[in-house]
Amino acid sequence: MLKISRPNISEQDIREVVRVIESGDLVQGQVCAQFEADLSRYLGDVERGDPHVALVSSGTAALHLALLALSVQRDDYVLVPNFTFPATINAIHLVGALPIVVDVCPRRYVITPDIFTQAVNSIIEVHGRPPRALLLVHEFGCPVDMVSILKIADRHGIYVIEDAACALGAADHGYKVGAIGHIGCFSFHPRKTLTTGEGGLVSTMNADLIERVRKLRNHGMALEGGGIEFKEPGFNYRMTNFQAALGLRQLASLDSWIERRRYLANKYCELISSSPCAELISLPEIIDGHSWQTFMVVVPTRRSSDLIVSLKTMGIECNIGAQVLTSIQYVRNNEDHYVLKSADPVQSRMMQGHTLALPLCEQYSDDDLKRVVEALEFVLASGT
């Protein structure tokens, strides 16, 4: 079976993890501090400096703490794109805020400045105030146009939170995503390009925000007067040292992996464009700075569930990529709460049931991709 993706873990990575386990120093400590230092340098640049970062136990924990650190709370409206992993909208609920679902553009699957402007205007019109925050998603590593988004947000005093869960290493205008908005969140789940098993990161240029995140990830505890003090109720959202050991090793290879993924994404586009089924498939747009955590196409005339089953019988593992939020149960059953009539997410609704993420990771060869495209041609020609 050609898996949708495979974690990239070498013998030497495993030895390094074992070495840290054998040291007995298991929970958040020196190795986490080193991983944080390397990640901060990786996300920063000479012009703006390096962001403050805090490792956490998952991408979802990162989203939860980012919202809490910004004091997004009960009755605040938060905009969220209609195409993402549900953890994005769940986190908004978990702080008691009110998510409003907005559209994404075709072929990039992310929010655009135009969609954002229209949604802000609709919220002001309907609710008499702008949303408190935009929780945007760099879906599959596709960088959102952050410069324009931030200009609009600043005009209305809206926080911009980046869900860069699947976008470590992606860049907009040369700046690493997740370190451009007010606060950014990453995941190191095995489906992401860099993995620590479970794991996540919060990133921000604001020292006060990161201090709050560090406190909340560790039971609300802070060092004070040579001792510890519990400043407010918090969570245990820490990462372990042996996970950080794996992450440190992976980070050293990340850029070369992303380069390879860019090559393979281009290769997919070439192979599909020149295949007999080209007209049936809408390809993702190849744009600068995309990190290609996932390569997803849209097949408007076929059901993805059927395609996934047929491709599986041919030894190819595919999935739907991400969820259209207006199709998940709790959103679907209460659409009036989540969708503004004047900003209906039409484009993303049309993707529902037609998205197909194809196998992609840096270990795959040109021949692996040819095999996928041939199988797809066969399945589409046979009219499944």
Ligand SMILES: *Cc1c(COP(=O)(O)O)cnc(C)c1O
């Ligand atoms: C993976 C992912 C998450 C969740 O990350 P976890 O580490 O699994 O909690 C959130 N948002 C997006 C866009 C993701 O792709």
